[in-house]
Amino acid sequence: MIQTFMIVNRSAPRVLIFEPSSQEKRKYFASIYGRKKCSRKTLSEIKEELRGIRVKNRKEMDKNVEKFKKTLSMHGLFKIHMAPDPESLIKILKENTTGRGPISLNKSNVVLNEIRPYLKKAGFRSYIRYFSEFENFNSQKKFFTDYWMLPGLHEKNILETFDLEASIDLSKDGKGRDYISLLGVNAASAESGNIFFLQHMSNIKKDIEEASIIFFIVSTEKVLENDLEAKIQVSSTGIFGLESVILDLKPKEEEVFDFKSLPFTDKKREIHVIIFDNGRNGLLSTPFSDLLLCIDCRACARQCPVGQYVPQVKEFVYSPKNLLLLQLQGRIGPFELCLHCGRCEVECPVGIPIPELLWRAKIDYYEKKGRSITKIALDDPELLAKIGVFFSPLSNWVTRIPFVRLLMWLFPGIHFKAPLPSFSRQTFRDWYRRRKKNG
């Protein structure tokens, strides 16, 4: 795929939209003939290549951003803004959108988690247009009730089947409808100024063609040195993130808005690029710098056991990494529901040690805030076990009395229905020592 990909070398930056290719093509690549004809990379080769690209570009984040700005400014197509935080981004939006219509958003993690709550506060009406695309959705199957059972799609012959769906020339004049589009980009090329998207429905393409004001939100770590690297990153977002896209596949009525019914405006179409940092630069010199390797594919959410039950899902696009980043940005507290199972790290295509970083963030947080009595009481189960064994079997009997369970519910905070193990009358190590002593 990478070999066959042609970057259209034009002077003005373009928007390149990628999509999973047709089912026929995927079937062809899955067939014996298809496999023979293409020199396909293994999943681990793709991961290795991607990590190499991410590590290199993390080192050159500032340089890439400067070059990207310079490239864009050469063409005069865009108004370029720098937004160090969401407040300044909202200020930019307010200054440039007075009296204009509603905002259409894409499903970008950056837009939905880091910007949308501020849009709401500032009084902007926003909709995720993706959810207006469910016209033919089978209402009998509203969503996958048990999506953890989905087959490993990225193992199933979709590796080389992400294609360039559209290459949009932004320099063409056109009339836009009276609404604003705010689109978080998947990658941007510093060298060409091209902006890359991965599209699942057709909402991004429609917005770029129809909105009268477009804001491309480029978070600083998404700027890569060149088009090829950006292309690999976008395809990888699809390869590793497709399952997570499917996980969220259900209609949301509250997000539906008929943008097509809005009238065309006479005002000149405006295109803005906002380079959005929101604490990313500050992470570079911390133990959390690996978060800047993230491509926002949300593969880490795929096997997370708590993902489908976490209440934050309603407010934020869920992934363990997203919640960690939000904590580091000071938006939420530590992710207390993490089971530290390690599944997210295994899924991450660039190998971010998410469980380790979640622990680090939690420790940093409680070092400043102080730990709760429950945390202190439960952090040394060995001490509790020693006491329990010493008083066994009395301890086993006592801890099953309903009144005692109620007291334990109050302190240290053990649920009265939770299963408790029974203390042994003699520890294994004591038994072993006696056995050894007696020969």
Place this chain on the structure above:
Amino acid sequence: MDKVVYFTGCFSNYYDPEISKAFLWVMEKNGIDVIVPDQACCGMPMMANANLKGAKKNFQKIVRSLFEASEKIYPIVTTCPSCNIMLKNEGKAFFPSEEANYISERVFDSSQFIMYLDSQKRLNKDFGRIEIRVLYHNPCHLKVQNMEDTLKLLKMIPGIHVLGINRDCCGMAGSFGMKRGNYSFSYLIGSKVWRMVEELKVDAVVTECGGCGLQISSKNKIRIYHPMVLLKMAYSATPSGVH
């Protein structure tokens, strides 16, 4: 190799010593001496409760103790998946040392070690027959290390029928599922494996993790076996079998 260093973990030391005794027994059946050095909790519960100092103290203590006991020769074996991953990956990321790296490279899970013995043609396969239908629950801390040696081990024992494999989390995660605020989450996550146990109508569940076993048996009241306990039973059984 005629010795191994055994890290018991808290569960099999304080709650279910039969696991450790079975491991000792299995090793003796294979002509291997077991060294049980001084040890403490691996530190994972402390890390989970944001007690870095406590975890450091425990981790450094056990790493030193295991390092000395192994005499740079003997492998280190655990019967608890969480202790295993703490010794292999998590601990050294926070408390790096030469000893921690050494332990990390030489630590085995008990089933993994049995299969290692088998690969070296050193495993005593004098198993009797155990007629039992089981579900194997692969604990997260082994799954993420891509370890399914227990399945291979179960296949070697005559009479054991593995009717299903659960690779999803049970929701217990140490003391997580016991906490007042987490119980309902833990219950929701656990419901899948409970359903599986009911549907498959198995006699028992095999899992390496004490916490997973506690969670699974809490609703189904099903018998839980650590693979080492089953292996001990297999060595004790006659060729015609026991049930």
